[in-house]
Amino acid sequence: MGVVEVEELARTYRTSTGVLRRRALEVEAVRGVSFEIAEGELFGLLGPNGAGKTTTIKMLITLLLPTSGSARVLGFDVARQPREVRRSIGYVFGGDRGLYERLSALDNLRYFCELYSVEPREQKRRIAELLELVGLAGRERERVEGYSRGMRQRLHIARGLLHDPPVVFLDEPTIGVDPVGARELRATIASLVQAGKTVLLTTHYMFEADALCDRIGVITHGRIVAEGTPADLKRGVADLTVVEIEAFGASEQAIDRLRGVDGVSSVAVEEREQTQLIRVQAARGHELTQPLLRELDGARVGRIAVREPTLEDAYVALVSAE
């Protein structure tokens, strides 16, 4: 039996538009997601913005009711036994929000200790331990409004672990954090798994998922399109090769033409400050460089590199195929 068991979980948001003639709208954010997380496992949920990651997590932590399907955490149903689920889980959202800004980190942590019924004699020791773990010892009496984004994120992690939960949900915990801070956070997340906790992590950063996750589920348009270890997912693109082209001023038409080149399976463009990084995935054995450059006629081209596929390429291939 898994610690987290999700079966055909779905969530539809109902909203309306218009002022005088109101029209009902339905958005299917999650459409029948199923997965299981074993004890002590770190499971990653990867997907583009709007794929349904946060909605899935919010159903699992009892903040949203599922429209259909079911989910259990440590055997407790998230819809019918929310209080039992809440006692067993910790959760951390990414971003600046979710803290009482005018008060100190210590005030925040003490308050959440009370909300989670941490015994008074335990509170001091637990808070000190966690402040040490997340590197905020000595800064706990400062008001949160003066904290950097990385410090807030670390405080979020400390808050989520106050009651020593066996299951932890982390929703993009390193988003917006500087590289050094993000590396420290990843080390903290790794230490949670070493301590025996079961973790569900969502992230946009593939190297993060590759480094941390035991298994990964790729979610797009509200459905899980692939599931396996990072190595399993990479094997799915083992027969592909990747060409990265640094370009200046490539038009949308030119990018579309690249998609028609023989052997090309997907094209993704990352807009940078002055340049575009065009990432082309194609079947091995095709001569690609010249045909691709021909289609980019009119754009200035900088560096070109051909490399082996990574987890990110596996992800791009899966998401692009939908």
Added chain:
Amino acid sequence: MKTLRLLAAGWVFHVKGLTMSGFFLVTTTFLPLILATTASFMARAGARQGTLLYVSLGAGVMGIWSSTLFGSGGAIQWQRWQGTLELVVAAPARFVLVILPLTLATASVGVYSLASTLLWGWLVFGVPFHLAHPFLFVLAVPVAVLGLGLLGLVLASTFVLYRYANALSNMLEFPVLFVTGLLVPVALLPSWARPVSWVLAPTWGMNAIRQAALGGSPLDDLGLTAALGACYLVLGAILLENFARLARDRATLALT
């Protein structure tokens, strides 16, 4: 014991949070001055013995009501905005035990308004401050605050479900001031309005404070304030549990 501890810790936490707000400091400095001025002019227009302190106390309790009404709803909106509403809903503690200390805190910080209205009245307008039953006055104020805070709990539940419940709190401020006798005696209201006064704890809380200050027996009024407060507590707990479930269904706990 755990429940009392949670209530006390939550109350201290929210009082601390509210008094750290610059906006709070500005409003609690200037609002009592406006209320004391209003009270003074009303008393002069009435020109009867004992009226000055009578209206001054009413003006002070108006400050507590404003603080509770806008504080309770505003605090939940603020929590939604800063992303902490989801965190407290997802905590294992009963939701009513999370929100009650918040509404009691907003009513409690309103006591500052009562104190400073009386002080401004005494300093600027010469309103006498002589208490007929000092001990009962000290008892009546916290009981009235409790009644107001528990009424705030019922109102706060609507803010959990609706993202834009501000219209409700704006709409309620002045009608409640009138029907609970904070501005004019309840006896002067039309007969159809009196049943509304009777079911609002501030009516009896205000009576108790006035009886304790001006002479009379405030104990019956204190009992009614406490009894109505208990009813609000039960109603607030039921509404909060149900509205929190509805908010999970309608996805209104977060801004997006």
